[in-house]
Amino acid sequence: MSEQKNSLEPIILCRDLNKWFGNFHVLKDVSLEVQPKEVLVIIGPSGSGKSTFIRCINRLEEHQEGQIVVDGIELSHDVRNIAAIRSEIGMVFQQFNLFPHLTVMENITLAPRFVRRQARRDAEGIALQLLERVGIPEQARKYPGQLSGGQQQRVAIARALAMQPKIMLFDEPTSALDPEMIKEVLDVMKELAQSGMTMLVVTHEMGFAREVADRIVLFDEGRIVEMGTPEHFFTNPQHERTKLFLSQIL
Amino acid sequence: MPGSSSDSPFYVAPLESPASRRPPVTTVGPLGWLRQNLFSSPANAIATALTMFVSGWVLWQILSWSVRSAQWGVIFNNLRLIGSGLYTPDQIWRVEWTAALLVFLLGLSTGVWGQVARRTLFAVGVILTIIVIIPLIGARIPEPRIYLLVEPQRNPSTLVFLGYKDQEVTFQIDPITDPEEASTSLAGYIENARSRTEWFTRAREARDGTLDFADHTLLLTARLLDARGTDLTVGDAPAQIISTPDDLGGKLTVKLPRDGWYMIQVVRDDTNKADNAGYAWLKVDGVELFPSQIDHVEALEDEYGLAPAPDQAVRAEQSLYRYEGTQNFAEYISLQVAPFFKNISTALFAGLALFINGALIGFLGKRERRVRRAALGGWLLAGPVILILLYGFEGSRSLPLVSTRLWGGLLLTILLTFIGIAASFPIGVLLALGRRSTLPVVKWTCTLLIETIRGVPLITILFMAKQIIPFFSPALVDIDLTIRMMIGMTLFSAAYLAENVRGGLQIIPNGQIEAARALGMNPALTMTLIVLPQALRAVIPAIMGQFISLFKDTSLVAVVGLYELVGIVDTITKGQPVYRPYQREAYIFVAIVYFVISYAMSDVSRRLESTGAGSTRRLK
Ligand SMILES: Nc1ncnc2c1ncn2[C@@H]1O[C@H](COP(=O)(O)OP(=O)(O)OP(=O)(O)O)[C@@H](O)[C@H]1O
Numbered sequence: 001m002s003e004q005k006n007s008l009e010p011i012i013l014c015r016d017l018n019k020w021f022g023n024f025h026v027l028k029d030v031s032l033e034v035q036p037k038e039v040l041v042i043i044g045p046s047g048s049g050k051s052t053f054i055r056c057i058n059r060l061e062e063h064q065e066g067q068i069v070v071d072g073i074e075l076s077h078d079v080r081n082i083a084a085i086r087s088e089i090g091m092v093f094q095q096f097n098l099f100p101h102l103t104v105m106e107n108i109t110l111a112p113r114f115v116r117r118q119a120r121r122d123a124e125g126i127a128l129q130l131l132e133r134v135g136i137p138e139q140a141r142k143y144p145g146q147l148s149g150g151q152q153q154r155v156a157i158a159r160a161l162a163m164q165p166k167i168m169l170f171d172e173p174t175s176a177l178d179p180e181m182i183k184e185v186l187d188v189m190k191e192l193a194q195s196g197m198t199m200l201v202v203t204h205e206m207g208f209a210r211e212v213a214d215r216i217v218l219f220d221e222g223r224i225v226e227m228g229t230p231e232h233f234f235t236n237p238q239h240e241r242t243k244l245f246l247s248q249i250l
Numbered sequence: 251m252p253g254s255s256s257d258s259p260f261y262v263a264p265l266e267s268p269a270s271r272r273p274p275v276t277t278v279g280p281l282g283w284l285r286q287n288l289f290s291s292p293a294n295a296i297a298t299a300l301t302m303f304v305s306g307w308v309l310w311q312i313l314s315w316s317v318r319s320a321q322w323g324v325i326f327n328n329l330r331l332i333g334s335g336l337y338t339p340d341q342i343w344r345v346e347w348t349a350a351l352l353v354f355l356l357g358l359s360t361g362v363w364g365q366v367a368r369r370t371l372f373a374v375g376v377i378l379t380i381i382v383i384i385p386l387i388g389a390r391i392p393e394p395r396i397y398l399l400v401e402p403q404r405n406p407s408t409l410v411f412l413g414y415k416d417q418e419v420t421f422q423i424d425p426i427t428d429p430e431e432a433s434t435s436l437a438g439y440i441e442n443a444r445s446r447t448e449w450f451t452r453a454r455e456a457r458d459g460t461l462d463f464a465d466h467t468l469l470l471t472a473r474l475l476d477a478r479g480t481d482l483t484v485g486d487a488p489a490q491i492i493s494t495p496d497d498l499g500g501k502l503t504v505k506l507p508r509d510g511w512y513m514i515q516v517v518r519d520d521t522n523k524a525d526n527a528g529y530a531w532l533k534v535d536g537v538e539l540f541p542s543q544i545d546h547v548e549a550l551e552d553e554y555g556l557a558p559a560p561d562q563a564v565r566a567e568q569s570l571y572r573y574e575g576t577q578n579f580a581e582y583i584s585l586q587v588a589p590f591f592k593n594i595s596t597a598l599f600a601g602l603a604l605f606i607n608g609a610l611i612g613f614l615g616k617r618e619r620r621v622r623r624a625a626l627g628g629w630l631l632a633g634p635v636i637l638i639l640l641y642g643f644e645g646s647r648s649l650p651l652v653s654t655r656l657w658g659g660l661l662l663t664i665l666l667t668f669i670g671i672a673a674s675f676p677i678g679v680l681l682a683l684g685r686r687s688t689l690p691v692v693k694w695t696c697t698l699l700i701e702t703i704r705g706v707p708l709i710t711i712l713f714m715a716k717q718i719i720p721f722f723s724p725a726l727v728d729i730d731l732t733i734r735m736m737i738g739m740t741l742f743s744a745a746y747l748a749e750n751v752r753g754g755l756q757i758i759p760n761g762q763i764e765a766a767r768a769l770g771m772n773p774a775l776t777m778t779l780i781v782l783p784q785a786l787r788a789v790i791p792a793i794m795g796q797f798i799s800l801f802k803d804t805s806l807v808a809v810v811g812l813y814e815l816v817g818i819v820d821t822i823t824k825g826q827p828v829y830r831p832y833q834r835e836a837y838i839f840v841a842i843v844y845f846v847i848s849y850a851m852s853d854v855s856r857r858l859e860s861t862g863a864g865s866t867r868r869l870k
């Protein structure tokens with residue numbers, strides 16, 4: 001997967017992104033381009049701003065300086081822009097954030113029906129296909145509380161995919177899982193990457209990064225420290241911080 | 251085993267694990283339960299015994315009072331008033347339809363959302379059995395004796411009663427000549443207005459020695475007449491008893507020839523009226539008292555003709571008599587319970603049938619979206635439909651206007667509750683959302699409103715609703731009192747509800763909102779599809795508690811002069827002298843009604859929490 005994808009236009013473009021929480025400067029001059037179908041893995045120590053960065057991309061957080069362009073639309077205060085961009089981008093959270101009062105099927109069909117105005121029948125058809133894809137078609141009528149963590153995270157992935165996004169954001173999707181369940185979620189993500197989805201993945205799973213990523217980005221203290229192919233990253237890291245981080249994590 | 255292998259550093263368990271054994275008998279089963287819960291320590295044992303003794307004693311007192319002495323006629327003779335207050339009697343069908351609609355909707359909802367539990371079926375079965383069996387038992391127990399006092403100077407009363415073919419009626423003249431008799435207690439129905447008061451006065455005088463019962467000169471003839479005043483006959487002789495000072499008293503049993511009105515008339519020889527002395531009881535056995543409801547009496551007269559109305563007539567009608575003495579259990583059933591069920595059995599039957607129908611439809615159509623929608627829509631529409639049905643239209647022929655001032659009784663209580671719930675729920679939710687709003691003006695307005703209302707007692711709000719609403723605008727003067735009370739109750743309930751809902755909103759994790767936003771939902775969708783459903787479910791117990799207090803608090807509108815359940819009962823027991831002695835019964839009945847409805851509401855709440863759509867289990 002390390003072959004370079006040289007598309008004409010980046011699907012995500014960040015230029016000189018700056019963000020503060022109060023006086024705390026979380027993101028410092030972050031510039032990054034993501035090509036369509038690229039899988040970008042973001043690593044870095046805790047508190048380095050990884051989550052904040054990917055949450056800026058679908059505007060769960062607001063940046064104060066710089067520019068983010070997603071699929072040709074620049075993020076601004078315009079509510080319609082935000083809605084348009086959010087429906088292009090799916091997001092999977094560390095804590096799953098499934099809707100506990102709805103069944104798996106309802107979790108997946110809710111947004112397509114009420115945001116995309118799909119007919120219930122169509123939405124359910126698509127939902128079943130997606131559940132098939134993530135390997136749990138038999139759980140459609142259950143409630144999230146009745147599923148294991150791995151199953152819940154797979155439902156969350158199916159829920160995001162149901163909006164037919166062009167980009168998927170993953171914020172530590174396996175960090176809240178027991179070790180036996182991590183693999184089933186990673187398998188789904190690998191399959192998704194192979195199918196050509198553009199993915200931004202924050203993770204500590206170095207095996208996954210090595211195998212699936214097109215590029216890896218290391219964040220530290222709100223800035224990008226090093227960026228490159230997995231090969232470059234694991235065999236020939238340049239920055240001292242990268243070496244330190246890899247020595248701690250591997 | 252570890253012990254045996256203590257010299258070896260290894261321990262390996264045998265391949266088969268040991269068989270499970272039962273726990274010691276004293277720790278499980280009923281015995282274990284008793285031991286652990288009631289008699290776990292000497293202090294606990296004493297507490298158990300003491301509590302059981304006290305509660306047993308209280309229960310026994312209540313039970314024995316309600317069997318032996320309680321007279322529930324005040325309830326079953328006033329069912330219409332208690333049910334719907336002064337609502338125009340010939341328009342009462344509108345109240346009945348309202349009740350029917352509500353009962354059907356309740357059934358439907360039970361079917362759709364409730365577990366049609368074995369308990370529900372059991373309750374239905376029990377009620378059916380009771381309304382069939384009780385009147386049957388009641389019919390087999392002899393009617394208690396009726397007493398009318400014959401006095402020396404005042405003209406004797408004539409008993410007018412309804413008899414049936416082959417019914418045996420026994421009547422008796424029993425002169426009171428023995429002072430002993432003055433202290434013997436009577437057992438049966440004593441005519442209240444004259445006989446009973448007179449009797450108590452005379453008995454006291456006899457005890458004081460100012461009256462001598464032995465002085466008896468009355469010459470009396472008691473005659474059994476039919477509706478036209480013709481003497482009935484026994485054999486060839488007219489059915490009459492003659493009592494003279496020399497030949498005291500007499501007793502006669504007559505079999506009635508046909509259905510219809512009859513009279514027992516006592517004639518006193520008044521040739522020397524001033525010299526008359528002595529008292530006598532006219533005692534009648536085998537005559538049934540009919541209920542004193544206007545519509546019931548009218549129905550009787552439709553069937554058997556107008557009741558004869560001779561001078562000094564006293565009809566055999568419940569409200570004119572007072573029961574003296576204690577009832578045994580059989581009498582309790584036949585006098586207190588049976589008439590009650592006879593009165594309400596038609597309504598109860600109809601209600602049950604509607605409920606069961608609704609529940610069946612709901613249960614069978616549970617999976618059909620149409621049925622679920624109908625149930626929900628039914629409740630939404632019920633409010634306006636009921637209001638229009640009950641209020642009617644100015645000048646309409648089929649639905650003439652019935653002023654809300656006439657609405658009363660249980661009807662008004664339920665309407666106030668129903669409207670209060672239906673209106674305060676959305677207002678409360680909006681206030682809660684407003685209080686969490688990011689717009690300062692909205693936020694402060696809502697907060698101010700909520701805190702002001704919560705800081706004032708309901709009764710003050712009701713008085714203010716009465717006095718102040720017209721103050722805002724002259725157009726509001728015309729809003730009638732009942733509507734003003736509804737507004738007051740609604741606002742009060744909404745303020746408390748808002749705080750409950752706010753509590754629910756606070757516990758929704760931010761992740762839920764982020765997930766919804768990440769899926770492209772706008773704030774309105776996020777609120778209605780994700781946040782509110784979870785927040786409301788989390789506070790169902792608090793909200794239902796709020797609604798239950800709203801239901802009970804409706805009794806406060808009595809203070810501004812509306813006759814809801816408590817108000818009307820108060821009016822009945824204070825306004826009608828014959829019912830004045832029965833306040834205890836009346837208020838116990840009111841308490842039972844409140845309790846049953848409150849209990850049902852909290853039962854619904856518990857079900858909502860533990861099963862079905864609102865399960866907190868799923869909210870993990
Ligand atoms: N809403 C907020 N308000 C103030 N500070 C915040 C907020 N969210 C995050 N931060 C701070 O910003 C910094 C970056 O947070 P972020 O969640 O992006 O880190 P992260 O790299 O995802 O860390 P982790 O690996 O622990 O998830 C942290 O120091 C955090 O404390």
Ligand SMILES: [Mg+2]
Pocket residue numbers: 050051052171172
């Ligand atoms: Mg993070």
